[in-house]
Amino acid sequence: MDDTYQVIVVGGGFAGMTAAKELGRKGVSVLLIDSNSYHQFQPLLYQVATSQIGVSAIARPLRSIFRRLSRVRVLTADVATFDAANHTVTTADGDTFRAEILVLAVGAVPNFFNTAGADEYAFPLYSVTDATRLGSKLTQLLDEADGEPAGTVDVVVVGGGPTGVETAGAMAENVKFVVPKFYSPELAARCHVHLVDMIPTVLNAFSTNLQEYTKKRLNKIGVQLHLGVGVSEVRADGVTLADGTVIPSRAVVWAGGLKAGEIFAGSGLTQGRGGRIDVRPDLTAPDVEGVYVLGDAANMTDSTGTKLPQLGSVAQQAGKWAARNIYADLNGGERRPFEYFDKGYMAMIGRGAAVAEIGRKRIPLQGPFAFVSWLLVHLALLSGFQQKVRALFSWLNGYVTHSPAQVVVGRPE
Ligand SMILES: Cc1cc2nc3c(=O)[nH]c(=O)nc-3n(C[C@H](O)[C@H](O)[C@H](O)COP(=O)(O)OP(=O)(O)OC[C@H]3O[C@@H](n4cnc5c(N)ncnc54)[C@H](O)[C@@H]3O)c2cc1C
Structure with missing residues (x-):
């Protein structure tokens, strides 16, 4: 595979993994970058911490998930910065990658609300x-x-x-x-x-x-x-x-x-509640073209304007919806506002x-x-x-x- 991609997805959580899967299935070339070599299932983390289940039940190698999708390349690396206007990401090792469309699905980090200690x-x-x-x-x-x-x-x-x-x-x-x-x-x-x-x-x-x-x-x-x-x-x-x-x-x-991670600070994307990016109804970032922000990193609304919570099912559905909109972007179609099926x-x-x-x-x-x-x-x-x-x-x-x-x-x- 060469080093140019139609889409770069940063983050292999619920949102990024689902988006990359959907795009890979449609034949779109994707570079999926995650700091870890595995997808982690956060809803059961507390069971690992309390010895109820093992790590191997909630972590799955990303290469195993994508082994049949030849158009998706998995890269284990920390993305240190991104350039929203030019659709590039740069890893902590100094490698820079560019694509037509950038998907930021980097999740969130704990918010200690400045509590001492x-x-x-x-x-x-x-x-x-x-x-x-x-x-x-x-x-x-x-x-x-x-x-x-x-x-x-x-x-x-x-x-x-x-x-x-x-x-x-x-x-x-x-x-x-x-x-x-x-x-x-x-x-x-x-x-x-x-x-x-x-x-x-x-x-x-x-x-x-x-x-x-x-x-x-x-x-x-x-x-x-x-x-x-x-x-x-x-x-x-x-x-x-x-x-x-x-x-x-x-x-x-x-x-x-x-709250949103440090990666968004100084990125030029306007940060809203919790430092997250207030995305447009079609899940694209405002003020820039060709950038999607999904899952816990975004403040998303559904097609009625209702604010959506930071949940696995929201992130997963957003990943799927974004993939459809990206496919439309790449093929001259029209993007549609996210419709969330509330479970x-x-x-x-x-x-x-x-x-x-x-x-x-x-x-x-x-x-x-x-x-x-x-x-x-x-x-x-x-x-x-x-x-x-x-x-x-x-x-x-x-x-x-x-x-x-x-x-x-x-x-x-
Ligand atoms: C303890 C816990 C329990 C939960 N329970 C439930 C539940 O029962 N039901 C439910 O629906 N939701 C639950 N949630 C919420 C749900 O897990 C999240 O909403 C969902 O995981 C968000 O998906 P995401 O893809 O946006 O982010 P994540 O799943 O967090 O994925 C983000 C990915 O990005 C990667 N990443 C981050 N920064 C970088 C970087 N700089 N470079 C490269 N990679 C990077 C991370 O390694 C990670 O793989 C729970 C969350 C937690 C923490």
Whole structure:
């Protein structure tokens, strides 16, 4: 393959991978660049961090995904800068590539909202690296505490959105089922999970009934809720809340929000809410031609002008839609405004307990039905047959035996 491409896609997440696949299938030559050699499935990162599934269930090599699409070249490299006007990208190694159309699907980075110490001490959960780092930290904490005669093992999760709820729920279930079995009931009694959010509830995007159900279930499995008060400082030994309360803890998980990465700063593209690019209804960047911004990196609206959330299904559908518009660009067709098919929201709380609002009408589901729906939807969304089998096996194993499915390899720091 030569070094000129019709399209460069930066980012092999939900948005970029889907766009590259669709374009490759239509015979368009694509260069797909990602910092990692694999596509990562973020919705299950918390399960890797809590030893419920292994990395190989949620990470799939990009070269495997594209092995049958000869028009798509996969390159593992960090894109350091891009030139929106000239459609070029330059990698950290200094290589520059140019194409007729540029697709920026670089996702987001954790937003610490200038909270003192958060950048230094908190554990974010946005990548496989984050998940394994947190997983090894949690294992290390238990191993250390197991050798101590007394002392509590508190972990604070900041952020009561789906990521925070799912992480806190999974950690509390480990305390309830896994720690007594693999360490001791005495150690389990010393472990505490806290969930903090500045708003007075959890799962803000869900209905009040589902929020109340979630709070009750979290309480029931032992999560201590601190709602309506933000975190003002994160330290190595705990957090201080805005009302002065100190929660001593051995680890702090940051699920407090996301913002666009540094790559957009100084790029000339106007940044909107969260530093993201306010794209036009057809998903192109404003003020420049031939540049698309997709997924978590963009503030997108659907064809009715409704703002869309940063979700996997939004990113995936945007990737597919952008591919159609790009194909139209390349072949003299017309771009169309993005029409999003709203499937709703879901969040896992723990064993047999989840919440969901299905479809545009937001039909509420809770309990075992929502739990099974959550498993099926995530199984369907996972990329790759082997990955689906591994996840399914781990879930069954964990459900039946209360055993961790994997060893988290690596050092926490
Ligand atoms: C913990 C967690 C749980 C979630 N749970 C759900 C859920 O249950 N349901 C749901 O619908 N959504 C969920 N989401 C949201 C969903 O995962 C995101 O909305 C979706 O992944 C966004 O897709 P994307 O393609 O825009 O970005 P990403 O999936 O983040 O992909 C971005 C890609 O760009 C690459 N990249 C970034 N910068 C560069 C660079 N400079 N050079 C080269 N490559 C680069 C990254 O390596 C990455 O592969 C969750 C998110 C998180 C973090």
